[in-house]
Amino acid sequence: MNRVMSLLRQDFKLLLRNALFWVLTVALVLIVVTVWYLIPREQTGFETRLAVYGMEFPGGGVEIVASPGKVEQMVREKGVLGIVREDGALTVVHDGLSKQAVTAFVAQIMPPQTPLSPIQIERLREAPQPVPYNLRFVPIFIAFEAVIVGFFMAAILMLGERQEGVLEAYRVSPGGVVPYVASKSLLFAIVGTVYALLMAFATVGFVFNIWQFIILTVLGSLFYTLLGMCVAVFFEDISSWFLAVVPLWALNMLPMISFSVPTFSPPWIEWIPSYSALFAYDEILFPTGKSLLSVHSLLSVETIAAFFVCAALVKRRLLSARGCVS
Amino acid sequence: MIKVEGLYHDYVGKGEYAVSDVSFTIERGEIFGFLGPNGAGKSTVQNIMTGLLDLQKGSVMYDDLSVRDLTPSFFNRVGVSFEQPNVYLRLTGLENLEHFAGLFSVPTLDPMVLLERMGLRDEARKRAGEYSKGMRQRLTLARALINQPDILFLDEPTGGLDPSAAASMRDLILEQKERGATVFLTTHNMYLAEELCDRVAFLESGRIVAMDSPSNLKLKHGQHAVSVEYADHDGLASRTFELDNEGKQAFTDFIAQVEPLTIHSQEATLEQIFIKLTGRGLTQ
Structure with a gap:
């Protein structure tokens, strides 16, 4: 434990003296400013999202058009959803949405008293309070900024140590592999959690399940720190490492599309760890009553597995006889 | 060990x-x-x-x-x-x-x-x-x-x-x-x-x-000799004596005859021994 604490202190000092840490601090301020002052609380300039023919339809964003052909034209050109009522039949005109998405959409928009409504709606939970538009982005910022701090910073510290040659000195000390991996993981679990909490407090406030938030962030930060180290051990310097992690970074951000456009949800995207983390943050900050036990359990298993893989890779590629001396 | x-x-x-x-x-x-x-x-x-x-x-x-x-x-x-x-x-x-x-x-x-x-x-x-x-x-x-x-x-x-x-x-x-x-x-x-x-x-x-x-x-690779620097009519001169039986006697006799300025043993340095053994210097 003494070794881990010594390594932790040293990594913390190195982190504070790294310019990127201060970049992250500035980023935190910018994110908070963006959420509060640059993104509106309500969506303004609400554009037409629904073209309707043959029926009255209440609500904003609806354009009643003169013919079914006009509906089709608007769907094609503006990407809106169209509803055509003709001869007692209701037709939904869309540009490639899934059947489930169309059904859900229709179920949501049709007033219950509409005699044409073919769908019975049963609500399993109370409808949640609408989330202000600007706060919808907070889970994205947390999942793709705060939680992945360790992915980058641990790798940067590790590659810095490699370039300075201090890993050779560490190798001939009683330090060992496990304290080395544990200290960096622990440091960025703490840093990631503090970062995420500050972001959440400064934007959403204090009314959310803080313990669930902390558990998710600690697990997520541990996992991404370990993942970052697993990747970094294959590189000699920061430049070559950075080129390689950009595609990984992009892949990790794909779930953001599913979050913004729920209809984009292919099964493979759920395997990306940030997917479950992102939706879990959304659930914690804006609860709808879903259980997060499965997310926490899966992330725990992934983190434990990542720790063993990372320790093995660090031992083999970084602190082994062959890995240390170039 | x-x-x-x-x-x-x-x-x-x-x-x-x-x-x-x-x-x-x-x-x-x-x-x-x-x-x-x-x-x-x-x-x-x-x-x-x-x-x-x-x-x-x-x-x-x-x-x-x-x-x-x-x-x-x-x-x-x-x-x-x-x-x-x-x-x-x-x-x-x-x-x-x-x-x-x-x-x-x-x-x-x-x-x-x-x-x-x-x-x-x-x-x-x-x-x-x-x-x-x-x-x-x-x-x-x-x-x-x-x-x-x-x-x-x-x-x-x-x-x-x-x-x-x-x-x-x-x-x-x-x-x-x-x-x-x-x-x-x-x-x-x-x-x-x-x-x-x-x-x-x-x-x-x-x-x-x-x-x-x-x-x-x-001892093994150096020269067993001493070198004496002394003043003569023409200025500074030097002479080297092997440290075998004959050389020791000659050295003793010589010291008694001249005013020695310096006396140096001629043991080799490690550098000289290294050069002797390998043909190259330690700093090359």
Whole structure:
């Protein structure tokens, strides 16, 4: 434990003296400013999202058009959803949405008293309070900024140590592999959690399940720190490492599309760890009553597995006889 | 005791050995010098002995423990100073030592006392990145000494040091021997080796070409003669006498006849012996 604490202190000092840490601090301020002052609380300039023919339809964003052909034209050109009522039949005109998405959409928009409504709606939970538009982005910022701090910073510290040659000195000390991996993981679990909490407090406030938030962030930060180290051990310097992690970074951000456009949800995207983390943050900050036990359990298993893989890779590629001396 | 036997190392795996059939033993409390020019394989041997390089062929034993079986706790007894100073450049000198001290499970020296001993007290709170090469070298040595090691590996410890700092370093190494530490000293500095080492091995192209105490090597390979400088009618003159029976008598007679200005024994330096044995100098 003494070794881990010594390594932790040293990594913390190195982190504070790294310019990127201060970049992250500035980023935190910018994110908070963006959420509060640059993104509106309500969506303004609400554009037409629904073209309707043959029926009255209440609500904003609806354009009643003169013919079914006009509906089709608007769907094609503006990407809106169209509803055509003709001869007692209701037709939904869309540009490639899934059947489930169309059904859900229709179920949501049709007033219950509409005699044409073919769908019975049963609500399993109370409808949640609408989330202000600007706060919808907070889970994205947390999942793709705060939680992945360790992915980058641990790798940067590790590659810095490699370039300075201090890993050779560490190798001939009683330090060992496990304290080395544990200290960096622990440091960025703490840093990631503090970062995420500050972001959440400064934007959403204090009314959310803080313990669930902390558990998710600690697990997520541990996992991404370990993942970052697993990747970094294959590189000699920061430049070559950075080129390689950009595609990984992009892949990790794909779930953001599913979050913004729920209809984009292919099964493979759920395997990306940030997917479950992102939706879990959304659930914690804006609860709808879903259980997060499965997310926490899966992330725990992934983190434990990542720790063993990372320790093995660090031992083999970084602190082994062959890995240390170039 | 450290026993190295039949050590070979091939970096590229094509049978081009950087180190070939190197064998020696080092007794407890001994300062063993490993001398050779740059590229002779000195650091390769040290790196194999400390486990930084794979042991490909041969054996390295610390008493009954093979280098292959070293565990992290073994390094509680070991200190290593590298040829290239490798310290955390963003940490201060003091922080560097405090950090490494925290890794040991044996009592460690006070980092500040050690820095003072190295002449770095005033720079203790400066980042190592602001140190000169010589200062970083001293910091690297301080780090190697923090756990008061039983076995100390020193790779070119006086490299980049000014004469005064180098002299202080020599004293420090002798203190380690007095303390009972075994020292493996890798250097191409013959004066350092001559002053410090109980035994030296000459390494050339990865092979040991000679191994003995410095005095024995000098006796074995040097010239047994004395040279006398004296004043004569034409100014300064000199004459050399072999130290065999005839030469000794001639020398005694000659000294009685002239006013000698200097008398020097003609023993060879380690550098001269190395050149004699290998055809090249230690600093080449």
